[in-house]
Amino acid sequence: MRTRLFIGANADFKMTCFLLLAMLVVCASALEDLSGKMFTFPAETNSDHVKLITTKQNFGVVTVCHRSITDLKRDHSLFSLATPSTANDFLIFWDEGKQEVSPHIRDKRVGFGGFDYKPNTWHSICSTWDSTFGVVQVWVDGQPSIRRFISSGSNIIGQPSIILGQEQDSHGSRFDTKQSFVGMMSDVHMWDYALSACEIQNYMNSQSFTPGNVLNWRALDYKIVGNVLKENQDILCDLTSKMTAA
Numbered sequence: 001m002r003t004r005l006f007i008g009a010n011a012d013f014k015m016t017c018f019l020l021l022a023m024l025v026v027c028a029s030a031l032e033d034l035s036g037k038m039f040t041f042p043a044e045t046n047s048d049h050v051k052l053i054t055t056k057q058n059f060g061v062v063t064v065c066h067r068s069i070t071d072l073k074r075d076h077s078l079f080s081l082a083t084p085s086t087a088n089d090f091l092i093f094w095d096e097g098k099q100e101v102s103p104h105i106r107d108k109r110v111g112f113g114g115f116d117y118k119p120n121t122w123h124s125i126c127s128t129w130d131s132t133f134g135v136v137q138v139w140v141d142g143q144p145s146i147r148r149f150i151s152s153g154s155n156i157i158g159q160p161s162i163i164l165g166q167e168q169d170s171h172g173s174r175f176d177t178k179q180s181f182v183g184m185m186s187d188v189h190m191w192d193y194a195l196s197a198c199e200i201q202n203y204m205n206s207q208s209f210t211p212g213n214v215l216n217w218r219a220l221d222y223k224i225v226g227n228v229l230k231e232n233q234d235i236l237c238d239l240t241s242k243m244t245a246a
Contacts, residue, residue, distance in 0.1 A: 031219040038186035038233035039224075041165045046177040048226030049165035054214050056192060059156040062090055063191040065126040065203050065212075070183030071119040072096075077167035077179055078125065079188075083158030084171045090156060091167065092127050092138075093179075103136050105129050106151040115140040124187075124204045128194045131155050142204045144197070162215070164188065165228060186233050190215035 039050050064079055074096050081090035091104035100111035117123060117140065126139040134152025138145045161168060164185055166175040189203070189212030202209040211218055224230070 030221050032222070033218050034186075034220050034230075035218055036233060037230055038184045039164060040184050040229040040231050041181050042229065043227060044177055044180055044182050045226065046166070046175040046180065048180075048228050049163050049175070050228055051172075051223045051225060052162040052164065052188065052215050053221040053223065054160060054162065054190075056214050057157060057159055059090075059192055059214075060131045061129065061193050062156070063126065063128045063193065063195045063200075063212075064090070064092065064189070064215075065124070065195075065200070066185060066188040067122055067124050068181070068183060068185045069120065069122045070181065072182055073119070075179055076181045077163075077165070078181065078185075079127075080163045080166065080168045081156070082161045082163075082168040082171045083156060085158055086156075087169050087171070087174075089158075089160070090129070092125065093167065101125065101127075101138050101140060101145075103127050103129070103138060103150065105136060106154065106156070108151040110136060110148045110150050112138050112145040112148075115143065115145075126195070126200050126203065130194060139200050139204065142201060144200075162190075184231075184233070187217050188212075188215055188220075189217055 041048060066079060068078060070076065076094050077091065078094060079092040083089050086107055088104035088107050093102045093104060094117065095102045095111060098111055098113065099117070100113045101115060101117070102109055102111045124141055127136065129136045129150065131152055131154060134149050135147045136150045137147045161172040165181045167179040168174065169176065191212050192214050199209050
C-alpha cells in the first residue's frame, strides 16, 4: 500500500512539473521578437490600435523611445499610457498647431518646439520623466530639449493601458479619429528608470543599447486590434543612409 501511495505521489509530482513547464512555454511564446519589423497604421480611424502589455503597475521614473514616420499635418498620438484613474498618465503627442512634441504626464502638459519634425521621414523620439524632481525631457533624432518641470510627488500607479495608434481619453477607450496615428512605427522600448544621454544616443544611432525592461521590442507582448499590419521595416536602410551622409 505504501509503495502504491509513493508511486501515485511521484506521478502527481511529475504531472505538476509537466504542467508548470507547459505554462512557462506558453508564457514565453507570448513574447515576440519584432527586430526588423514595424507596425503599419494605414487608415485614419477611432478604433485601430496596438495594445502593449506589461505587468508592472508602479512607475516613479519612465523612459520611452520609439521610431515613427507619418505624413500627417494634424495633431496625433505617438505613445499613450493610461491608468484607471488618469487618462494621460504618460502621453507623447505631436501638437501640429504649436509645432511641438508635447508630453502629458499625470494629466499635466508641457511642449517642446524647435525640432525638425518633417513628414515622410523616420524620426527617433525618446522621453524621460522623474517623479522625484518632476522634470521631463525629450530627444528627437539625437537633439535633446531643455528639461522642464511637469509633475512631481506621485508615481504612475495602476494597471497601465498602453496604446500605439490612438490617444486614450479613458482607460483603454474613447479614441478620437483626429488624434489617431497614420504611418509606421517601430523599435518601441520602455524603461522604469532614466536612460543616460549616451544610451539614448546609442538608441538614436541604432547602436548597441540596453533594451527596455518594461517594454522590449525584441521580446514584446502585444495585441493588434483592427486594421494594423505587422510588416518588415525599411528603417535600417533609411538610418544607414543618414549616418553615411553625416
